[in-house]
Amino acid sequence: MDMLELKGSRLVVHLPEEVDHHSTEDIRRSVDELVERQPVEEVEFDFSRTAFMDSAGIGMLLGRYKVMRALNGRIMVSHIDRQIRRILSMSGIQKFIQM
Amino acid sequence: MKNEMTLAFDSISENEGFARVAVAAFATQLNPTLEEVADIRTAVSEAVTNAIIHGYPDGVHTVVIRAILSEETLELWVTDEGVGMEDVKQAMEPLYTSRPELERSGMGFMFMEAFMDQVEVQSAPGVGTTVYMKKKIGRGAAEQEG
Numbered sequence: 001m002d003m004l005e006l007k008g009s010r011l012v013v014h015l016p017e018e019v020d021h022h023s024t025e026d027i028r029r030s031v032d033e034l035v036e037r038q039p040v041e042e043v044e045f046d047f048s049r050t051a052f053m054d055s056a057g058i059g060m061l062l063g064r065y066k067v068m069r070a071l072n073g074r075i076m077v078s079h080i081d082r083q084i085r086r087i088l089s090m091s092g093i094q095k096f097i098q099m
Numbered sequence: 100m101k102n103e104m105t106l107a108f109d110s111i112s113e114n115e116g117f118a119r120v121a122v123a124a125f126a127t128q129l130n131p132t133l134e135e136v137a138d139i140r141t142a143v144s145e146a147v148t149n150a151i152i153h154g155y156p157d158g159v160h161t162v163v164i165r166a167i168l169s170e171e172t173l174e175l176w177v178t179d180e181g182v183g184m185e186d187v188k189q190a191m192e193p194l195y196t197s198r199p200e201l202e203r204s205g206m207g208f209m210f211m212e213a214f215m216d217q218v219e220v221q222s223a224p225g226v227g228t229t230v231y232m233k234k235k236i237g238r239g240a241a242e243q244e245g
Contacts, residue, residue, distance in 0.1 A: 059201075
């Protein structure tokens with residue numbers, strides 16, 4: 001499955017199994033390139049396949065929040081498990097992101 | 100029982116996953132809970148990523164992890180011989196990052212401190228950095244909580 005799936009004005013990002021410093025550079029580049037070219041209103045980060053995320057993932061999400069806010073758009077997360085929820089909660093990022 | 104291991108690897112981002120899986124596998128000898136395994140993986144990932152990004156901003160060098168299991172405790176030392184830090188206290192402040200252009204969240208030390216019982220950092224400019232972390236796991240943690 002491709003990482004990016006465009007459904008109308010919604011971009012679904014199918015995140016990899018591990019969201020860390022190594023994988024986030026590619027995610028960030030791919031998402032930013034696409035939202036610059038296409039009229040995207042919402043980016044959904046789908047954690048269905050993800051079993052691990054650390055603070056690099058939080059940095060990547062906050063960065064995409066800023067990019068989408070500048071485009072008058074928003075971001076959301078979906079299919080988060082207990083470990084991912086714990087990391088998201090501790091970061092305080094749920095103030096900005098629909099869970 | 101005391102058991103010690105040392106792991107030395109190149110400071111490339113591909114090794115972040117390898118390092119956290121290797122340490123978590125070593126720690127399984129203490130029968131950790133799933134949550135404790137997740138805690139260890141996250142803490143190792145944060146320390147190793149810091150060594151790769153901040154310790155060695157230029158070129159590929161060596162990151163060393165030393166781990167000791169004794170009784171019900173895991174002790175870890177994550178060491179780089181990189182640029183080091185002048186101000187450790189500032190680096191450990193939540194949301195502080197020296198590399199905002201890399202979209203670092205500044206939450207690495209916050210996660211290490213949340214997931215481990217003890218975190219100590221020794222660093223000197225031009226010498227490098229060692230992050231020491233300690234965590235009671237398995238039966239030891241259960242006894243500690245009473």
